[in-house]
Amino acid sequence: LFNVQIHFRYKYMLNKHQRVVKGAGSMIRILVVEDEKAISDLIRLNLMKAGYQCVCVYNGMKAADLLETENFDLIILDVMLPELNGFELMEYIRPMGIPVIFLTAKDSLKDGCRG
Numbered sequence: 001l002f003n004v005q006i007h008f009r010y011k012y013m014l015n016k017h018q019r020v021v022k023g024a025g026s027m028i029r030i031l032v033v034e035d036e037k038a039i040s041d042l043i044r045l046n047l048m049k050a051g052y053q054c055v056c057v058y059n060g061m062k063a064a065d066l067l068e069t070e071n072f073d074l075i076i077l078d079v080m081l082p083e084l085n086g087f088e089l090m091e092y093i094r095p096m097g098i099p100v101i102f103l104t105a106k107d108s109l110k111d112g113c114r115g
Helices: 037-049 060-069 086-096 109-114
Strands: 012-014 020-022 029-033 053-057 074-078 100-103
Touching: 029 037, 029 060, 037 053, 053 060, 060 086, 074 086, 086 100
Parallel strands: 029 053, 029 074, 074 100
Antiparallel strands: 012 020
């Protein structure tokens, strides 16, 4: 498995158990957009174990719909998604100013730069 540690500037800090916390006791919310359920479950399990609140969706359109109604502090985004791919979804997310970590099996420099 993997160890996850995400650092946010200014409004986040580590508590005495080395968990990242937001001010006023609210949890950091992470949206995981990954169409492979096994991968999504693994990411969610590890993030929740590290003290983060996770919401998982399995296609780009559901992610876009969810972003209309809910707030997230970070998005973990797969590139190859059904209905709306990660690059198209990123264009929708960019004006929101939410940090995004791309998760992909693509290995070309062109794809890496595009994200």
